[in-house]
Amino acid sequence: MISDKVPLTKEQLNAFLWAGKADITVTNTETDNVEEYFINMMFNKSGFFVSVRRPGSIFGGKGWDYMGIVRNNSYVLTPTNKSKILESERSFQVFQWILSVLNSGYIFPSNIVITHNGKCGRCGRRLKDPESIKLGFGPHCTKMVKNMTKIIRSM
Numbered sequence: 071m072i073s074d075k076v077p078l079t080k081e082q083l084n085a086f087l088w089a090g091k092a093d094i095t096v097t098n099t100e101t102d103n104v105e106e107y108f109i110n111m112m113f114n115k116s117g118f119f120v121s122v123r124r125p126g127s128i129f130g131g132k133g134w135d136y137m138g139i140v141r142n143n144s145y146v147l148t149p150t151n152k153s154k155i156l157e158s159e160r161s162f163q164v165f166q167w168i169l170s171v172l173n174s175g176y177i178f179p180s181n182i183v184i185t186h187n188g189k190c191g192r193c194g195r196r197l198k199d200p201e202s203i204k205l206g207f208g209p210h211c212t213k214m215v216k217n218m219t220k221i222i223r224s225m
Contacts, residue, residue, distance in 0.1 A: 075185040076203060083184055084172050086206050088118065089215055091194035093187040096164060100181040105161050108134055117141040122161040137162055145173035191215075 075095065078086055086092050092109040106123040121134040135154040138147050147166045149155075155162050171178055178184065188197055192211035197203045207215055 075187060076206065078184050078186060078206065080172065080177060082206065083168075085215060086186055086191040087172075089191035089207070089211070091189070092191045093189050093194070095185050095187055096168065097183045097185070098181055099183060103160070103164075105164050106187070107161075107165055109140075112139070115142075117144075120147055120165060122155060122165070124161070137165065140169065145169040 078094070083094070086094070087109050088111075090111040092107075094107050094109070096105045096107070097103070108121045108123070110119045110121075111117075112119060118140045120137045120140060122137055123133065124135050136152055137155040138149040138153050140147055147162065147169060149157055149162075157163075168184070186206040188203060189195060190197055190202070190208045190211050191206050192215055193208065195208060197206075197208060199209070202208050202212070205212055
């Protein structure tokens with residue numbers, strides 16, 4: 071059985087985050103700090119909503135707290151008046167750091183492991199097929215993401 075927590079390379083993460091419904095976990099293996107994020111495409115497709123899962127969130131239990139938005143063609147997490155997470159909090163700073171690494175020539179240090187959580191990055195459905203789990207996308211969504219990547223690269 072393949073684990074549904076699959077490490078993502080920098081290139082895979084860059085495609086996965088912007089597919090539509092990305093659910094990722096960031097683990098620092100030196101400090102054991104863990105952050106879990108959900109990146110959801112805005113309805114008008116002008117950017118992405120970013121939330122973090124936290125114990126005792128405003129939704130009770132282990133729910134999602136909204137952090138802010140990332141506009142298309144931007145690698146900046148911007149808080150809004152509805153943000154529940156301050157820019158000074160670790161979860162906000164970690165996500166902003168991830169964006170800065172993705173937007174640079176740098177690579178992630180070996181102690182940072184970023185995984186998808188066994189759900190399709192585009193539609194959010196639970197992945198069952200081993201190949202889909204490895205890719206982070208279901209069969210139909212894999213084709214859609216490949217087409218989107220071709221269009222983006224041609225721009």
